[in-house]
Amino acid sequence: MGLNIQEIRSDFPVLAEKVYGKPLVYFDNAATTQKPVSVIQAEADVYNHYNSNVHRGVHHLSNVCTQAFEDVRKKVASFIHAASSDEIIFTKGTTDSVNLLAGSLGDTLFSVGDEVILSEMEHHSNIVPWQLLQKRKGIEIKVIPVTDEGELDLDAFEKLFSAKTKLVSVTHISNVLGTINPIEKIIETAHKHGVPVVIDGAQAVHHLPIDVQKLDCDFYVFSGHKMYGPTGVGVLYGKRKWLEIMEPYQGGGEMIDKVSFSGTTFNDIPYKFEAGTPNFAGVIALGAAIDYLQEKGLSKLWEYEHSLFEYAVEKLKTVPNIHFIGKAKARTSVISFLIGTAHPFDVGTLLDKLGFALRTGHHCAQPLMDRFGIPGTVRASFAFYNTKEEIDRLVQALGQIEGMLG
Known part of the structure; x- marks a missing residue:
């Protein structure tokens, strides 16, 4: 298949470890993947050579770090075939991305009695944020059932829609069953009803080629640590039309245009969703993980x-x-x-x-x-x-x- 597996294994130092005197066999990759040397080195290089807060300085280190950070935004956009790097928001991970959506879309789209459709196979991170929104705004949660074989019941899915349905949020691949859901069909069905779709790609983005424009999903979220990158960094892709109308999820530095005690105006996308100092070293290392995946094919x-x-x-x-x-x-x-x-x-x-x-x-x-x-x-x-x-x-x-x- 054109892969030298032993050579690949040598890129991952932890695989040489022993557990209770026995060679480690690491079969917990759905929880988190191990990191190649290139990713580890990329993060170390930030701290060793050009550590500086991004976007906020005119000095050399800040400019170098900012350029490296923004280059990864472009790299992520290319990796998932987004229309623009402005549609890429850096988060702490998939969980943070879903919470951002539940908070921001919750304020933008939902009123009392409105509905979100989830599935029975969702990770808690794509359930609990919507339940918190349910408590805050009185929305309803509907659930796509799972068959005995571990597949989504698409006939039942079709029947869940009503005039009150405002959003569908489902996983691309189940972290328990390994089921690859037919998200193309799910997105098509939802859009037929005029409903936007969130796809949890945490278990998919490092396995399958992702083209968010071809899929026509409205949002796609994933984590760096599932795709051989660092922990504490993730991505929220959103169509520009949604990101433009969504309110910020958090307030602070970076996400502002002007601040006064009489009021605040917000930065352009994607920055209005990136309050505070970002995990720029993690983001830059995420770029190295993407490079590694693309280099291997x-x-x-x-x-x-x-x-x-x-x-x-x-x-x-x-x-x-x-x-x-x-x-x-x-x-x-x-x-x-x-x-x-x-x-x-x-x-x-x-x-x-x-x-x-x-x-x-x-x-x-x-x-x-x-x-x-x-x-x-x-x-x-x-x-x-x-x-x-x-x-x-x-x-x-x-x-x-x-x-x-x-």
């Missing part, structure tokens, strides 16, 4: 990751008493499962002692756990630095654990 990485996923599904089927949660036709590199009647925490604890990093619990998706009537799952999630040999080790370890817990 996103389509090649996706092809390899999907081959790992298919290999893992077939191999895991051989584990006695394994039960998969979610069997959608379109899935990516996330597998959630249970072993017999064993609690996911017990399975995860034993795996940890054998050197495996997997996620256990409800994965910030408790309504989805309730839908399937389970307390949680064991989740293995793959990245392009994982190998089939690591999957073989996992299958062997689960066979041992099943014997112990069965």
Whole structure:
């Protein structure tokens, strides 16, 4: 496939670590991905060579840092095919982006009794902000059900719309089921009703090529740390027509035009949504992560990751008493499962002692756990630095654990 996986693995220092004397197998990539040396170095270079607050100085360091910061805004716009870098807002992450929308769109669009449509498979970060808006403004939340296979019920979705529906906000890829949702169809349906759409791309932007103009989504949000970048930085893409009419979510420096005690006018987009000193070092390192993905070739990485996923599904089927949660036709590199009647925490604890990093619990998706009537799952999630040999080790370890817990 044109990828040298061992060479790629050498770019990620943490993969050489040992856990309890055993080589680390990192299968918790849906929670956060590891960082290549180039990303780590990019952030260190900021602090070592040109650390200075952006947009606020005429001196050399400030100009260099500002240019690097704004270059990444252009890089992100190109990466997701936005019409303009003005449509790219830097945030703390996906959660912060959704909260910004719930706060700002909440004031712009919603009145008492208006409705937002979510799905049953949403991460808490795309549920709780809308519930807070529900408390503030008396809106209603409607929910797209999930089928037994782990797919959204699009017939039911169509029936949720009413004259009061003001927004649809759904995940691109489920962080629990790995389901790739048909967001093109979802966006088309919503727009037919004149309703804008928010897409949570936290689990998608580093797997699939994203073209926000082709998708025609109104907003697309994602996090740096899910795509081999630093923590504490994320992106909110929004169509200009919406960003222009939205009120600022936070007040402070940078987002203003003029301030006086008689009133304040706000900066142009995107700056009116970026109050305070930004995480400029993180943003610049995010740019390095995008460079890394593009250098390796996103389509090649996706092809390899999907081959790992298919290999893992077939191999895991051989584990006695394994039960998969979610069997959608379109899935990516996330597998959630249970072993017999064993609690996911017990399975995860034993795996940890054998050197495996997997996620256990409800994965910030408790309504989805309730839908399937389970307390949680064991989740293995793959990245392009994982190998089939690591999957073989996992299958062997689960066979041992099943014997112990069965």
